[in-house]
Amino acid sequence: MTAGVPVEPGTVRIAVDLLGGDGAPAVVVDGALRAFGADPDLHLLLVGPPEAADELLGVVHPADRERISVRPVQRGVAMTDDPRRLSRADTTVRAAVAAVVDRTADAVVSAGATGATVTAAVLGFGRWPDVRRPALIATMPALAGPVVLLDVGGSFEARPGTLARHAVLGAAYATVVHGVAHPRVGLLSVGTEAGKGDRARRAADPVLTLAPLPPGAHYVGLVEGYDITSGDRADVIVTDGFTGNILLKGIEGAYAMAGGPPASGGAPRAAALLGVAGTVVVCHGAARDDDLASGIALAAHLYRRGATAAISGLLADHARDGHLTGPGTAADGPGRTDHGADERTEETP
Amino acid sequence: MTAGVPVEPGTVRIAVDLLGGDGAPAVVVDGALRAFGADPDLHLLLVGPPEAADELLGVVHPADRERISVRPVQRGVAMTDDPRRLSRADTTVRAAVAAVVDRTADAVVSAGATGATVTAAVLGFGRWPDVRRPALIATMPALAGPVVLLDVGGSFEARPGTLARHAVLGAAYATVVHGVAHPRVGLLSVGTEAGKGDRARRAADPVLTLAPLPPGAHYVGLVEGYDITSGDRADVIVTDGFTGNILLKGIEGAYAMAGGPPASGGAPRAAALLGVAGTVVVCHGAARDDDLASGIALAAHLYRRGATAAISGLLADHARDGHLTGPGTAADGPGRTDHGADERTEETP
CATH class of the missing domain: 3.40.718.10 (Isopropylmalate Dehydrogenase)
Incomplete structure (x- = not known):
């Protein structure tokens, strides 16, 4: 679906996690470039090592460079990182979420470990009421x-x-x-x-x-x-x-x-994260550049539609109307569950 | 895969559950007929209402009729049957298993409720040692x-x-x-x-x-x-x-x-049941005639290969060699499982 997302008018600023995904940063740079070329109202906030961002800036027409900004962060989240460390504050995905929180960007796109992205989004945006599991x-x-x-x-x-x-x-x-x-x-x-x-x-x-x-x-x-x-x-x-x-x-x-x-x-190789108070798109860990571009287009689409709000x-x-009753609903009951009561959130879509 | 099962020589007698599956008995009769026509060494034991079996016998060349026999049983297992009643002794699937136990047939094919077929196979053939869940x-x-x-x-x-x-x-x-x-x-x-x-x-x-x-x-x-x-x-x-x-x-x-x-x-729309001391093939509940034919061909192939033995x-x-240690292995442990400790066996492949 994401490949078919229509490009609509209206400025949108996407914070892109340059260090997320197996092919990062090269694949992310290529994907961002594709999305950027296809959408004249798209602004990118590149979150990652400045040298990776420079690679993208180097191939963009000078007149378009004002649509690109950079937030220098050196550390990504590795797929093999200990899940307990996924919430480290110094990572690209946390910084991308922070950029939306401080209104420098409108939405986040990452192809990094899903668990880290979900954790970053929950910590940065907070969950919606009644949603325990985004x-x-x-x-x-x-x-x-x-x-x-x-x-x-x-x-x-x-x-x-x-x-x-x-x-x-x-x-x-x-x-x-x-x-x-x-x-x-x-x-x-x-x-x-x-x-x-x-x-x-x-x-x-x-x-x-x-x-x-x-x-x-x-x-x-x-x-x-x-x-x-x-x-x-x-x-x-x-x-x-x-x-x-x-x-x-x-x-x-x-x-x-x-x-x-x-x-x-x-x-689709990009999925929207729903249940947090911000717009987040998670791309496949093995995303190719067109997948990243699709993910960025999806994030732009969701933001322009005001989907989250x-x-x-x-x-x-x-x-x-009284239809949702808070996290501890009777529906959850005391019973055991099949996929575990406290499963970690951690996978790529 | 089953569609590509090679037809090998060697007599094989398949007990077919005429009342298994959404389209039974018509679809089963058509499927059995297809399998029968494709394999000159295939013998069929039709387990179900004689009038359904007669339909098949009526269109078979008289010279081929000796390859078909009938075990009259009036009752099948409905998809909506109470699971506790799946093991009723008077059903077609139980009678098909019984035909293999008494050496009237070599293998069973059913497109009926999987739970009933598994139960019938476990009761009739017994489980292999160390296999708790076929x-x-x-x-x-x-x-x-x-x-x-x-x-x-x-x-x-x-x-x-x-x-x-x-x-x-x-x-x-x-x-x-x-x-x-x-x-x-x-x-x-x-x-x-x-x-x-x-x-x-x-x-x-x-x-x-x-x-x-x-x-x-x-x-x-x-x-x-x-x-x-x-x-x-x-x-x-x-x-x-x-x-x-x-x-x-x-x-x-x-x-x-x-x-x-x-x-x-x-x-594939047919699957082999493994872990019981008999050859059983389960077809999709919504099987078409060619699916049934594939299932019969798979059962014949497994029997001719001596696969079960x-x-x-x-x-x-x-x-x-000491590698399996009985049903209560430490590997099962006391811990909880995700898909439940006592899940019923019940679905079509």
């Missing part, structure tokens, strides 16, 4: 229209309460970002009959049946792996971040093997 | 060669001990059925670096690193969704049945969207 959202361009899949790696938790909240987030995202007036929301499982699935799905399905969704949205029950690509049964498909991440990569691999994605588009507003209305 | 194995025809994926819906459990045992089963299957002399075994997760994944994978990865595999096989660590279709990193990919089932269907859906599977072949023999050698 979710990574990927949009699959199905023939029938966009299919919003979440979570694709924000957290691995599969508690009923988390899945129910993600259903609300996903429905709001489909409405605000994709203009789906009446999103159909499904829970991913191994069959469509009620009762199909592992313990977590069997617990979550009745909770979702009763959970109020934003206006216009409705829950359609269990859906299957096919539905992600077809879009026949649901516009929003909810799952835990472990299953979603594997499925997204499996579909991407299948398209690659089949000689390319369908005409409607392939599996609009979704947050929709959720606030929803909460005012 | 696994459904699907073979993905990747360019680099076949990729064996398990579990795709036999059980949803993700305990380290179960995943480790499934690694052994998968490696033996790759060697015996696909002739892979040195199978590379990977654990499906969200990244390839050690430590990536949910709680269950983080617990299982070190167990698999130490777990001895059958001769020739070795553990390559964590793999990702892409690796299922590419085959670049592993020949055997181990996961829990919930994730595997969703991934398999997601890949099937992606191929359908992309205009068809790659030249190497698509996602050969794999069981390989595992017995392995156990004699």
Whole structure:
């Protein structure tokens, strides 16, 4: 989907983590350059080593250089870093978030370790009320229209309460970002009959049946792996971040093997982080330059649409109607969960 | 893969559950007819209502009718049946298993509810020593060669001990059925670096690193969704049945969207049940006639290869070397699991 994001007018300033991703900084520089060339109102804040930023500045037309600024930071987060150290304040991703907080930039894009980006976003922006687990959202361009899949790696938790909240987030995202007036929301499982699935799905399905969704949205029950690509049964498909991440990569691999994605588009390699009070896009750790460019375009699109504020507003209305009841809802219950109660957030989409 | 199963000589008698699957009995009859026409040494034992069997007998050349026999059973298992009643003795799937036990048939094929088939197989054949959870194995025809994926819906459990045992089963299957002399075994997760994944994978990865595999096989660590279709990193990919089932269907859906599977072949709609002392193939609940035919061909292939006995023999050698230590291994530990300790076995592949 991100490849097909329309370029709209309106200044937008994207803070780009130059040290995020396997190919950083070279791939990030190339990707930023692509995005920059495609969008005349795009401003970049390059967060990373000045020498990497200089490489980009060196190839940009002098007249365009005013659209680029640099925040010098020497340290990135390595994929192999101890998760407890992901929240270090001196990293590029923390600095990119800080630039949005201090209003130097409008949105953050990183291809670094997802756990570090989620942690940085939570610490810098704070979570939305009622959202304990921010979710990574990927949009699959199905023939029938966009299919919003979440979570694709924000957290691995599969508690009923988390899945129910993600259903609300996903429905709001489909409405605000994709203009789906009446999103159909499904829970991913191994069959469509009620009762199909592992313990977590069997617990979550009745909770979702009763959970109020934003206006216009409705829950359609269990859906299957096919539905992600077809879009026949649901516009929003909810799952835990472990299953979603594997499925997204499996579909991407299948398209690659089949000689390319369908005409409607392939599996996205950039995902929006939803549930924090700022605009954040996470790119695949193995992102190529066009993936980075897609991620930057997605971040620009979300900012120009006022997506974060609009979704947050929709959720606030929803909460005012008494539909969300704070982090400790009964839906989470005391029961055990399938994907663990305290899973770390840590994967690339 | 099953579509490409070679037809080999040698009489084989397949017990076919006429009442298994969404389109039963019509689709099963059509599928059986296709398989029957393609394999001159194939004998069918049709287990179900005689009037459904008569339909098949009516269109077969009189000279071929001696290759078909019928075991009249009126009751199938409905997808909506209470799981506690899945083990009813009067169902077609139980009767099909019984036919193999009493040596009237050599293997069972059913497109009925997987839970019922697994239960029937466990009750009728018994489990192999050291196998607490039989696994459904699907073979993905990747360019680099076949990729064996398990579990795709036999059980949803993700305990380290179960995943480790499934690694052994998968490696033996790759060697015996696909002739892979040195199978590379990977654990499906969200990244390839050690430590990536949910709680269950983080617990299982070190167990698999130490777990001895059958001769020739070795553990390559964590793999990702892409690796299922590419085959670049592993020949055997181990996961829990919930994730595997969703991934398999997601890949099937992606191929359908992309205009068809790659030249190497698509996602299989029939899976072998491994871990019970009999040859059983489970077809997709929504199987078409060609899927049923593929399932019957796979069952015939497994029987002709002596796969069940050969794999069981390989595992017995392995156990004699002290590598498997009974159902209550330390690897299972007292810890909690992500996909539940007592997940029902219940899904279609």
